[in-house]
Structure formats: structure tokens, C-alpha cells
Amino acid sequence: MLFDNASNAVNEIVETVTETAADASEMSIPDAAITAVFGYAVVFFGLVILMIVLYCLGAYFKKKGAKAAKDKTAPVITAEAAPAKELPLAPGSAGHVKLYDVPDKEAAMIMAIVADKMQKPLNELHFISIKEVK
Amino acid sequence: MDIIETLKILWNDSGFHSFFVNGGYKNLIMIIVSFGLLFMGIKWKFEPLLLVGIAFGCLLVNVSNFGPGSTDALYHPELWDNFLNSAHPDYHSYGAIMREGGLLDILYIGVKAGIYPSLIFLGVGAMTDFGPLIANPKSLLLGAAAQMGVFLAFFGAVCLGFTGNEAASIGIIGGADGPTAIFLTTRLAPHLLGPIAIAAYSYMALIPMIQPPLMKLLTTEKERKIKMEQARQVSKTEKIIFPIIVSVFVILLLPSTAPLVGCLMLGNLWRECGVTERLSDTVQNALMNIVTVFLGISVGSTTAAARFLTPETLKIVALGLIAFCFSTIGGLLVGKIMCKLSGGKINPLIGSAGVSAVPMAARVSQIEGQKANPSNFLLMHAMGPNVAGVIGSALAAGFLLAVFN
Numbered sequence: 381m382l383f384d385n386a387s388n389a390v391n392e393i394v395e396t397v398t399e400t401a402a403d404a405s406e407m408s409i410p411d412a413a414i415t416a417v418f419g420y421a422v423v424f425f426g427l428v429i430l431m432i433v434l435y436c437l438g439a440y441f442k443k444k445g446a447k448a449a450k451d452k453t454a455p456v457i458t459a460e461a462a463p464a465k466e467l468p469l470a471p472g473s474a475g476h477v478k479l480y481d482v483p484d485k486e487a488a489m490i491m492a493i494v495a496d497k498m499q500k501p502l503n504e505l506h507f508i509s510i511k512e513v514k
Numbered sequence: 515m516d517i518i519e520t521l522k523i524l525w526n527d528s529g530f531h532s533f534f535v536n537g538g539y540k541n542l543i544m545i546i547v548s549f550g551l552l553f554m555g556i557k558w559k560f561e562p563l564l565l566v567g568i569a570f571g572c573l574l575v576n577v578s579n580f581g582p583g584s585t586d587a588l589y590h591p592e593l594w595d596n597f598l599n600s601a602h603p604d605y606h607s608y609g610a611i612m613r614e615g616g617l618l619d620i621l622y623i624g625v626k627a628g629i630y631p632s633l634i635f636l637g638v639g640a641m642t643d644f645g646p647l648i649a650n651p652k653s654l655l656l657g658a659a660a661q662m663g664v665f666l667a668f669f670g671a672v673c674l675g676f677t678g679n680e681a682a683s684i685g686i687i688g689g690a691d692g693p694t695a696i697f698l699t700t701r702l703a704p705h706l707l708g709p710i711a712i713a714a715y716s717y718m719a720l721i722p723m724i725q726p727p728l729m730k731l732l733t734t735e736k737e738r739k740i741k742m743e744q745a746r747q748v749s750k751t752e753k754i755i756f757p758i759i760v761s762v763f764v765i766l767l768l769p770s771t772a773p774l775v776g777c778l779m780l781g782n783l784w785r786e787c788g789v790t791e792r793l794s795d796t797v798q799n800a801l802m803n804i805v806t807v808f809l810g811i812s813v814g815s816t817t818a819a820a821r822f823l824t825p826e827t828l829k830i831v832a833l834g835l836i837a838f839c840f841s842t843i844g845g846l847l848v849g850k851i852m853c854k855l856s857g858g859k860i861n862p863l864i865g866s867a868g869v870s871a872v873p874m875a876a877r878v879s880q881i882e883g884q885k886a887n888p889s890n891f892l893l894m895h896a897m898g899p900n901v902a903g904v905i906g907s908a909l910a911a912g913f914l915l916a917v918f919n
Contacts, residue, residue, distance in 0.1 A: 412672035412681065416665035419913045426767050426909050427658040427902065433759060434651035441752050 478509035532580035540819035541576045547817075548573035551712070560719030564692065564810045568712060571814020575618060579818050589618035589815040594626075598704065618815035621808050625707070626700055630809040631693035632773040637802030638693070638904070639757070639781025640794045642872065646898040648752050649745035653864075655848055657902025660868025661910045662844025663688030667837030668914070674829055679703050682914040684830055687714045688837025689907030690721070690869035696813060697774060698911045702918050708817035709827040713834035718871045724835075725842050725866050725878050732846045733862050737853055738886035740861040742895045753786040764909065770919070771912030778904065841869045845899065867896035870903030 407415075479487050487510050495502040525531050532538040551569035554560040579587035593615055596604040604610035611619050624630045647653050668685030676684060679702040686698045687710060695714040699707045717724065729738075757779035764775045784794040816822075849865020863883050867875040879896035 407672055407678040407681070409669075409673055412669050412678070415678075415917060416669040419668070419910065419917070420661065420665045422768075422913050423661045423906055423909045424655075424658045426764065427654040427906055429767075430760065430763055430905070431651040431654040433763060434648060434654070434756075437752060437755065437759070438648065438651065438746075441749055442746070445749060 475506070477507040480509065480511040482510045482512050529577055529580065536581055537820065538580050540823045541580060544576040544817060544819040544822060545573060548576065548814075554716070554719070558719075561692075561715045563806050564715050564813075565719065567807060567810020568715065568814035568817075571618065571811040572708075572817040573814075574811075575815045575818050578616070581820065586616075588616040589622065589818065590615055591816075591818050591821055593619060594622075594704065597626075618812055621812040622815060624805075624808055625696060625812050626704070628697055628700060628773055630805050630812070631697035632777045633797075633801060633805045634693040634809065635774050635777040636781040637797045637805070638872070639778040639783075640785045640798045641802075642778075642782060642785075642901055642904070643897070644756055644782060644901055645748045645753060646745060646894050647901050648748045648756055650895070650898045652852065652860075653898030654902045654905070655852065656845050656865045656868040656899035657870070657904075657906040658868075659848035659865065660841045660845035660870075660899070660903050661689060661906050663837035663839065663841030663869075664907070664910045666840045667833045670836060671829075671833050674833070676826075676829075677703075679918045680706055682918050683710055684833050685837060686710075686907070686911055686914065687717065687830075687834035688841040688869075689903070689910055690714070690718055690838060690841060690871040690875065691904060691907040692718060693809075694774060694870075694907050694911045696809070698915060701915060704816075705821060706826070706830065707813065708822050709830045710834070711813045712817070713831050717834055717838045718874065721838075721869070721871050721874045722878055722881075724838055725875065726882055728839060728842050729846060729863055729866055729878075729882050732843065733850065735886060737850070737858075737862050738883060739890070740853065740858060741887065741890055742859065742861055742864075742892065745894065745898075750786070750788070754783065754788075757782040757786070760905065764905065764912075768909060768912035768916060770915040771908050774908045774911065775905070778908070838869070842866045845869065845903075861890070861892055861895070864892055864896040864899055868899040868903045868906070870900065870907045872900050872904060873897065875903070876900040 477487065477491075482490075490510055491502060491505070491507055494507075495505055498505070529541075533542050548569045551565060551572060555562045555565035555569055575587070575589045578584065579589060579591075584590075593604070593611055596602040597606060597611065599605055608623055611623060664685045664687075666685075667688050668681045671681035671684040672678065683695075683699040683703040683706055686695045689695065692711065692714050696707065696711055699710045703710075761776055761779040765772045781794075781797050784790045784797065845865035845868030846862055847865070848868075849860065849862030852860045852865075853862045861883060863879045864876075867879045869875050876893055876896035876899075880891070880893040883890040883892035
């Protein structure tokens with residue numbers, strides 16, 4: 381009932397605007413004002429609805445992404461961290477760096493670039509972990 | 515052979531002679547205008563890809579068309595008058611245009627049929643990353659607010675004595691979207707296409723000069739300094755679903771937006787789906803360039819002196835500027851409201867990017883934000899309202915088309 385009433389009201393406004401615009405050459409200033417306000421409202425309405433749809437979509441994907449990340453991170457850390465304990469430390473080393481989805485070669489390259497950019501010797505820097513941002 | 519008589523015939527046939535008869539001086543004025551536009555495009559780099567073509571089209575039509583008797587003209591406005599006159603035998607006859615028209619008449623068919631603006635939108639879609647908009651859907655409010663100039667200029671145009679159709683075409687200049695302005699004008703007021711297209715592209719190029727004073731006037735130093743938090747990462751799946759949802763939703767809401775929104779979203783889907791890289795590359799580069807060539811020169815051809823040099827053109831140029839200014843103001847005001855409601859987390863400068871000149875308007879927000887606070891990076895935040903403005907102006911055009919067509 382409420383939906384029908386709202387629908388009828390919108391139809392009436394649309395008909396009024398279309399009728400006032402039908403004879404475009406004789407458009408009066410009040411008719412132009414109504415058309416302008418109604419047009420602006422339609423653009424707002426359309427984009428607000430689209431915004432709501434995008435929020436719903438975003439919320440669903442954020443939830444899904446968070447769940448996937450939770451499932452994924454736990455086993456990766458243990459798998460990478462476990463064998464590291466067994467390796468002996470290099471002379472002068474500050475410890476092992478934890479790598480998450482980053483190959484050794486790329487990690488070495490990243491550390492070298494960081495050292496170069498910071499203009500500090502590599503053995504004075506302590507890298508805790510390197511993680512690929514997806 | 516009578517040399518003097520031959521020279522007389524050659525003189526009478528030449529365009530130089532035409533300058534002195536039947537208001538031919540107007541062509542001379544338009545030739546000078548075309549030089550001015552060429553200078554703006556080449557020297558000042560004002561939307562050069564389109565403005566150079568438009569300016570040269572303007573030059574070509576005004577050196578070849580001196581009124582209805584000009585058989586060698588490249589563009590014949592009178593043929594298009596017949597095309598639109600339901601009482602004329604050539605009403606809606608593209609055959610007549612092909613048979614009797616010049617080169618620019620034939621190229622203009624693509625504008626008249628709405629093909630070039632839609633194909634430009636295909637390329638724009640393939641070049642646009644909607645990620646910032648998907649990450650922050652509130653941007654759509656700024657894109658909607660920045661259509662204020664469209665409807666204010668429409669109202670102003672009616673007050674100045676334009677018909678509803680003409681006023682709607684003039685108002686859409688405020689959308690700051692060239693293809694949309696051309697698309698709507700060819701449908702509602704084709705006789706105004708020249709001044710409207712030139713005003714739209716000139717003002718788009720002038721955005722770095724038009725917007726900053728309004729931005730400074732409507733925002734405080736404190737507001738301009740606001741640093742915004744980094745938006746969330748958007749997944750590939752979201753980016754693929756977005757164009758499909760927008761197409762379905764917007765076209766169902768306003769079916770008249772189908773050519774523009776449909777092409778925009780198809781181009782974007784090709785970009786994002788990851789399996790049509792060749793198509794995406796083609797529409798972004800080759801197709802976009804080809805269509806730009808045809809669009810520029812054929813829009814320029816509508817600036818025949820007799821039609822262009824009228825008091826209406828000056829009114830259109832003035833109303834276009836008003837439309838641009840009020841669109842910027844609309845975006846900034848809603849930006850300020852959002853800033854207050856969010857407790858100062860949103861920098862209102864991104865509101866001005868709601869006009870859809872992509873990416874120029876977003877760049878202006880970035881520059882002004884950085885002037886206030888050198889560590890401010892607003893570009894990606896401003897890209898959200900900027901691409902929302904493209905959808906907003908297509909919606910505004912769809913509404914005006916539905917009402918007046």
C-alpha cells in the first residue's frame with residue numbers, strides 16, 4: 381500500500397515534469413525551476429542507491445577477504461618460521477628475517493635497495509620481516 | 515582566351531571575394547577565431563587532442579562555406595536542416611547527406627548518430643580505474659552534488675529565453691564531460707553543437723584556473739590541511755562486478771543513458787576482467803585516437819560563421835562558465851558537509867573533483883591540498899568523486915534526454 385502510494389506520487393511528478401517539458405519552446409520559468417530541482421533530485425537518488433549497493437558489495441567482500449586472510453596467514457608463518465630456527469646465524473647477523481610469500485632472491489634485493497636508499501651499511505640494519513602486499 | 519575575364523571569374527569564385535559579399539566578413543572573423551583556438555590548443559595545451567581538431571574543422575568550414583550556394587563546401591548546415599525538417603523529403607535521410615554532402619558532412623554522421631561520443635566513453639571506461647570509487651562509495655555523493663551547475667545553468671538558460679531543449683544542452687556543459695555534452699546536444703539542440711562543444715572543452719581545459727579560487731573561497735585553511743586515511747584495497751572480483759552492476763542499475767533507472775553508461779562500463783569490464791587485454795588496449799589507444807580525430811574535426815565543422823556568430827553564442831559561453839562554477843561549488847559544499855559529519859576526516863577539496871573532467875579536476879584537488887599541507891596526498895581520494903562525476907553527468911544527461919527528447 382505504502383509502496384503503491386509512493387509509486388503513484390513519483391509517477392505524478394514525472395508526468396508533470398514531462399508535460400511541462402513537452403512543449404519545450406514555451407517552457408515557463410516556474411516549470412524550468414521544477415524540472416531543475418526534480419532533475420537534481422533524480423541524479424542524487426540514482427547515485428545514493430548506487431552507493432548503497434556498493435557499500436553492501438564492499439561489506440561482503442571485506443568480510444570474505446578478512447576470513448580468507450585469517451585462514452591463510454596462520455599456517456604460512458609456522459611453515460616459514462619453523463625451519464629458520466634450525467639455521468645457524470651468519471657472523472655479525474642480527475637474526476633471521478621472516479619472509480611471507482617472498483623468494484630469497486627478491487628479499488635480498490629489497491634489503492639491498494633499502495640499505496642503498498638509507499645510505500647505511502646492510503649489517504647495521506635489522507629486518508624483522510618482509511611481506512608481499514597483495 | 516580573355517585573360518581579364520578569366521581572372522574575374524577566378525576572383526568571383528574565390529573565397530577572398532566571398533569575404534566582401536553576403537556577410538562573408540563573418541567567415542573572416544571565424545577564421546581568426548579558429549587561429550585563436552589553434553593557438554590555445556598548441557601553445558597553451560588546452561585539451562589539445564580535441565581542440566586542435568575542432569579548431570581546424572572550424573577553419574576548414576569557414577574557408578569553404580559562404581552560405582547555401584557554396585557547392586564546394588566541406589560541410590552544409592542546410593542539408594542538416596533538411597535532415598531535421600519533418601516536412602522535407604530528405605527528413606532523416608542519411609542517403610541525402612551521403613549523396614550531396616561534403617567530407618565533413620559524412621564524418622558528422624558519426625556525431626549525429628551518437629556513435630563517436632559512445633565510442634569515446636568505451637575508451638574512457640577502459641582507461642579508468644574505478645577502484646577509488648569502489649573503496650569509498652561516499653564519493654558518489656560528491657559526484658551527484660557536482661551536477662548542481664547543470665541544473666542551475668539549465669534554469670538560467672530558460673530565464674534568458676532559450677527553449678527547454680536548448681537549455682538542457684547548455685546546462686550539460688556543467689557536467690564537464692565533453693562526449694556527454696556532444697551526445698545530448700546532437701539529440702536536443704544540434705544547431706548549438708558548435709558553441710556548446712567549444713565552451714565545454716575550453717572550460718575543461720581551464721579547470722586549473724576556474725576551480726582554485728572557488729576552492730580557497732569556500733574552504734578554510736584548516737579544512738584544506740586535512741590528511742585523509744588510505745582507502746582500502748579493492749579486490750579484482752569487486753572491480754569486475756562493478757561495471758556489470760552499474761550498467762544494470764543505471765540503465766534500468768534511466769534507459770536513455772544506455773549508449774553512454776553501457777559503453778563506459780563495457781570498456782571498464784574489458785580492462786578489469788583480465789581476459790580481454792587486447793580489446794582493452796585497442797579501445798584505450800587505437801580506437802580512442804581514431805574516434806578523437808573524427809569527433810574533433812566534425813564538431814569543429816558545425817561552427818559555420820552564419821550559425822556561430824550570434825548573440826546566443828555569447829550567452830552559451832557565459833552560461834557554460836556559470837555551470838562550471840556552480841558544479842564546483844556544489845561539490846565543495848557537500849564536501850564540507852561530509853567533512854563536518856565525519857569529524858574532520860574528509861578533506862572538502864575532493865568535492866570539487868566531482869565535476870567529471872578526468873583526471874584534471876582530481877589533479878587540481880591534489881595540488882591545492884598539497885599547497886596547504888605539503889605532506890597531503892589527495893589524488894586517489896579525489897579520483898573517487900571524479901569518476902563518480904562521469905556517472906553523475908551521464909545520469910543528468912539521461913534525465914534531460916528522457917524529459918526533452
